[in-house]
Amino acid sequence: MAKFTRDLGSYKILVIGAGPAGATAARIFADAGYEVDVFDQRPHVAGNCFDRYDEHGILVHAYGPHYFRTNSKELLDWLTQFTEWISGEYYVEAKIFERTVPLPISIATVEALHGKSYSEESFLEYLKKQRKFEENYVAQNAEEQCLQLVGSELYEKIFKNYTIKQWGHHPRDLRPEVTARIPLRINRDTRYPSETYQCLPKDGYTQMFQNILLHPNIHLHLSEKINSQDIHKMRTQYLFTMYSGAIDEFFDYTYGPLKYRSLKFNWKHFANTSFYQSRVQMNFPNEHEFTRCVEIKHVTKQSHSGTTICLEYSSEEGEPYYPMPLTKQEQLYQKYKLLADQESLKAEHPIYFLGRLAEYKYYNMDHIFLRSLNWSKEKLNTLGGK
Ligand SMILES: Cc1cc2nc3c(=O)[nH]c(=O)nc-3n(C[C@H](O)[C@H](O)[C@H](O)COP(=O)(O)OP(=O)(O)OC[C@H]3O[C@@H](n4cnc5c(N)ncnc54)[C@H](O)[C@@H]3O)c2cc1C
Missing domain, CATH: 3.40.50.720 (NAD(P)-binding Rossmann-like Domain)
Incomplete structure (x- = not known):
């Protein structure tokens, strides 16, 4: 040969x-x-x-939650040689003081935040009033990017403190890409990712x-x-x-x-508890030291009498993550x-x-x-x- x-x-x-x-x-x-x-x-x-599988038999994501999504049919087909899929139920909420709002920002977020309904027109009107920079302005940092996209209120209540906790830096010291990846939806679609295919092995x-x-x-x-x-x-x-x-x-x-940003994970198990929270991920911008609480069982759809959650703390030291x-x-x-x-x-x-x-x-x-x-x-x- x-x-x-x-x-x-x-x-x-x-x-x-x-x-x-x-x-x-x-x-x-x-x-x-x-x-x-x-x-x-x-x-x-x-x-x-x-x-x-953790010691209680719950399937957990060891390095933070991983939500598979893609727009590429080619990739999906290639990976399908190696796995079957379940649909990805990726829903994320943020606790904003006494209210719970869906992310990413959509009409539903502002409705939940203000406790009243919005039409598409009134949502756009709200954004127009809140925004601090014109559409063609080139944002110089993450704060400007966010103020340009969603405006002051959402920046202050949802993004500012979360970003500080996550990165250990004020958004105005970070590159605009940090918040540029955040989608803004002029509809009530509350799925977290926007990609065509959302699934999990x-x-x-x-x-x-x-x-x-x-x-x-x-x-x-x-x-x-x-x-x-x-x-x-x-x-x-x-x-x-x-x-x-x-x-x-x-x-x-x-x-x-x-330099990298790392994470520390604090796992907690609850026996005889189907679910601990309503969605796979709950973000806490303004309270607690941890940034988010993840209950992966929502997406793995594992059948088990108990559940495991993970509190994520952002850290300067540890494995290189971001x-x-x-x-x-x-x-x-x-x-x-x-x-x-x-x-x-x-x-x-x-x-x-x-x-x-x-x-x-x-x-x-x-x-x-x-x-x-x-x-x-x-x-x-x-x-x-x-
Ligand atoms: C907290 C967190 C959450 C995330 N959530 C999502 C998500 O929801 N959806 C999503 O699509 N992506 C997510 N990602 C991104 C995803 O993890 C990465 O895109 C992906 O892991 C990158 O693959 P990689 O092969 O480049 O790196 P890695 O997955 O890091 O693999 C690199 C491997 O190389 C090994 N290695 C490194 N150096 C050496 C060496 N010298 N000798 C031997 N081995 C070595 C490491 O041990 C590691 O196993 C997330 C990332 C993080 C940090």
Whole structure:
């Protein structure tokens, strides 16, 4: 077979990380006949999408709630090879003093906040009065972005304190992208995401990732951290490396560490309680130290006599979760990116950086799945097949 007429290294690929970025690439190359070694420092697959059964038998999302949604039929079809789906009942509410309002902002939010009904016209009129900047103004920070989109009242009551708790910074010190992702609906649609497909793997994310990685050409190594020195030693055995770990760590923090926001989770179980709260997620902008309370059983639809909730506290220390939306950090990342570009342009044994840590960017998982899917397919084309 042609496979054995060249170096073994010509057909082996190294993948660091078994999250959405790494698992997708590994599968695409394995399906095309390449041998793929996948390493993850954690004892499990699925990256931050990892879910597990807690000691009470409740399926929980270990690194914060993960709501799968996408506009891409192509991605949905690709993932459907590895899982069946249940529909995603993603509803989020915020406790605003004595009132509970649905998010994202829609006519229903303002109705719940004011205790009276609005027509589409009166809602638009309300927004017009509240807004602080013209439509064509280019917002300079998250506060301006929010005041431009939803106006003063909603900013003050719903966004301002939540943002401060979440990021440890005032919205006026944060980049406009923080609040630019927030949808505004001129209707009463209270589903949290806006994407066409909203669903959840029927047997959980971990099972779906195990199925993606179950392939005779994929060799999975868990609980193995591979640092940059290891990669430089190993790289010559591989055609190329796909790295989805932290970019600053890879370059030994040459320009200093990139800042991340982390989370602390406080889990509580309630026996003989079907549900603790009315929706999967309740946000608390103005009270408590925690930002939100998540009861994932609402979306997993697990049948169990008890329930488990998770209180989320934002933290400066801990696992890197969210890249900090600060201009200085973006500039620092760009310096690392130049080094990463040099690695990926090497003619022999290049290293490619892909994923939320490798690109220092918050992506929803569908974006990462798709980026990895498209990148891997393009890479296969340049390899010219085997
Ligand atoms: C709290 C929270 C909630 C979220 N909720 C949603 C949501 O509702 N919907 C949604 O679509 N997205 C959500 N996301 C985003 C989602 O988690 C990411 O888009 C996705 O996990 C990114 O995939 P990735 O492969 O780039 O990174 P990861 O999932 O982080 O995977 C990277 C893997 O690489 C491993 N690794 C890193 N460095 C090394 C090394 N040196 N050696 C070996 N292994 C290494 C890590 O252990 C990790 O397992 C959320 C993120 C967070 C933080």
